[in-house]
Amino acid sequence: MNQVKRHPPVVEVTEHDLPLHCPTPSMSLWSEHPRVFLDVGQAGAVQCPYCGTRYVYKGEKPKGH
Numbered sequence: 001m002n003q004v005k006r007h008p009p010v011v012e013v014t015e016h017d018l019p020l021h022c023p024t025p026s027m028s029l030w031s032e033h034p035r036v037f038l039d040v041g042q043a044g045a046v047q048c049p050y051c052g053t054r055y056v057y058k059g060e061k062p063k064g065h
Contacts, residue, residue, distance in 0.1 A: 008052030013040060014059050022048040022055070 013020055021037045033050035040046045040057045047054045 008047070008054060010054045010056060012058050013055050014057070015041075020046075020055060022051065022053055 011024075017024070018041060019037055020040050021035050023032060023035065036048060036050060038046045038048065038055060040055045041061060045054060045056045
């Protein structure tokens with residue numbers, strides 16, 4: 001049987017998506033794994049340790065924390 005490798009999705013986020021957590025409410029499998037908060041604002045990109053979804057921040061770095 002041939003197995004197809006699935007690449008984790010890449011999701012672009014903006015300041016309106018902060019604080020960012022995975023899974024997000026818009027994901028069809030929102031209850032697939034425990035909610036984990038991710039700090040995408042400082043690094044510009046982060047990957048969920050559970051599902052591998054990669055989040056890329058678009059826009060200016062958030063001010064504050």
